[in-house]
Amino acid sequence: MRGAVLYGPKDLRFEERETPAITKPTDAIVRLAATCVCGSDLWPYRGIQPIAEPTPMGHEYCGIVEEVGSAVRTVKQGQFVIGSFFASDNTCPHCNFGYQSSCQQREFVGGAQAPLLCVPLADGTLVPTPEVPSKEMIPSLLATSDVLGTGWFAATAANVKPGTIVAVVGDGAVGLLGVLSAKQMGAERIITMSRHDKRQKLALEFGATDIVPERGDEGVARIKDLTKGVGADAVLECVGTQESMMQAIRSTRPGGYVSYVGVPHGVGLKGEELFFSHVHLHGGPAPARRFLPKLIKLVLDGKVNPGKVFDLTLPLDQVAEGYRAMDERRAIKAILQP
Numbered sequence: 001m002r003g004a005v006l007y008g009p010k011d012l013r014f015e016e017r018e019t020p021a022i023t024k025p026t027d028a029i030v031r032l033a034a035t036c037v038c039g040s041d042l043w044p045y046r047g048i049q050p051i052a053e054p055t056p057m058g059h060e061y062c063g064i065v066e067e068v069g070s071a072v073r074t075v076k077q078g079q080f081v082i083g084s085f086f087a088s089d090n091t092c093p094h095c096n097f098g099y100q101s102s103c104q105q106r107e108f109v110g111g112a113q114a115p116l117l118c119v120p121l122a123d124g125t126l127v128p129t130p131e132v133p134s135k136e137m138i139p140s141l142l143a144t145s146d147v148l149g150t151g152w153f154a155a156t157a158a159n160v161k162p163g164t165i166v167a168v169v170g171d172g173a174v175g176l177l178g179v180l181s182a183k184q185m186g187a188e189r190i191i192t193m194s195r196h197d198k199r200q201k202l203a204l205e206f207g208a209t210d211i212v213p214e215r216g217d218e219g220v221a222r223i224k225d226l227t228k229g230v231g232a233d234a235v236l237e238c239v240g241t242q243e244s245m246m247q248a249i250r251s252t253r254p255g256g257y258v259s260y261v262g263v264p265h266g267v268g269l270k271g272e273e274l275f276f277s278h279v280h281l282h283g284g285p286a287p288a289r290r291f292l293p294k295l296i297k298l299v300l301d302g303k304v305n306p307g308k309v310f311d312l313t314l315p316l317d318q319v320a321e322g323y324r325a326m327d328e329r330r331a332i333k334a335i336l337q338p
């Protein structure tokens with residue numbers, strides 16, 4: 001089997017890798033219908049997050065179960081399944097509270113930019129669809145695996161409710177699906193911070209009501225202007241830099257909520273500013289597993305079309321071009337077909 005392996009900054013190779021096999025009785029092997037490149041894959045690709053050794057890449061997946069271990073009970077061979085980037089038992093206390101990405105048995109699921117993937121804790125991790133979906137449904141179902149689940153968590157963690165005034169920092173695929181999620185949750189106003197024409201258009205299509213191209217202090221001032229000097233009720237931070245985090249906190253009204261789902265790189269918060277900001281902070285790796293059943297249903301019922309974030313479709317063997325296109329911001333998100 002050939003799959004994507006990152007060797008170092010900008011050095012992504014599509015090369016021979018060991019074919020995954022069942023190693024624990026709770027594993028399942030999934031033949032992928034599609035996979036994709038994540039914004040978080042760009043951190044190690046750009047060398048901002050160093051890697052110790054050549055690393056198989058990819059953690060977003062859906063496809064047909066090819067084989068299950070002897071202890072797997074609910075997941076069956078031949079089912080179409082979607083799972084999250086953290087395997088979880090879905091039974092421990094953290095899972096029961098809805099934080100499957102902090103599961104006591106969690107394991108990162110890596111190496112999904114390949115034709116086959118071994119998924120640990122299959123019964124807890126994988127969610128089957130009622131039937132094998134049509135080809136047209138695959139991009140939107142794949143999106144539930146991580147990028148929509150993360151946008152949904154961002155909106156949930158920021159306490160978005162009917163009538164909420166929302167601001168979204170970041171116009172990557174997660175930010176755009178944060179807009180879609182906030183719209184689904186009944187937000188009254190959704191301000192997207194974006195300076196890219198194509199992304200602004202998609203944000204508007206997903207439900208954004210205002211576009212703010214300014215960043216940093218200027219961006220904060222624009223949010224204040226748009227909210228009569230008050231600030232937004234809910235701000236979704238979908239980038240992970242110091243600037244984006246401060247932009248989020250300073251755009252939020254006292255008593256409001258900031259969620260942060262961009263993997264932080266070099267973010268430090270000053271206690272005193274945080275103290276006087278009076279905001280709620282909640283974020284982290286999205287417990288995408290919590291939302292999978294609901295999001296799969298929304299997609300299959302045709303209520304949402306998150307697959308629109310994939311604006312570049314490539315055969316899997318051209319995965320390196322997918323990274324380049326996203327790195328250079330030529331593409332929002334690349335979907336890969338094994």
Ligand SMILES: [Zn+2]
Nearest residue numbers: 092095103104
């Ligand atoms: Zn658990």
